[in-house]
Amino acid sequence: ALVHDAPVLIMDEPFGVLDAMTRETMNLELQRIWQAQRKTVVFITHSIAEAVFLADRIVVMSPRPGRILEVIANPMPRLRSLDDMLVPAFSEMVRHVRGLLGGKGAEL
Helix, strand or coil, X not given: CCCCCCCEEEEECCCCCCCHHHHHHHHHHHHHHHHHHCCEEEXXXXXHHHHHHHCCEEEEECCCXXXXXXXXXXXXXXXXCHHHHHXXXXXXXXXXXHHHCCCCCCCC
């Protein structure tokens, strides 16, 4: 898609099978590519932290039947570093998304 200069990149769980360290490296690399080329990226993931780290907007969907529960604007500034995962705002966004999905610990 990058070679053909596609205006939109659709990525369906591209890093799902990677180990944690390689996944973080690829998240940083995708962010670097986005910074350089400013393409629209539709990124599907089951990782809440990955969504919060990468996204400007997070679209949270319900299980079957799939429907949009909420669209969340991510106010965290770009470029993000792995250290941004340690700030309270990041944790609050993760907690909010988890709560929408009915995850345990959402009320903490």
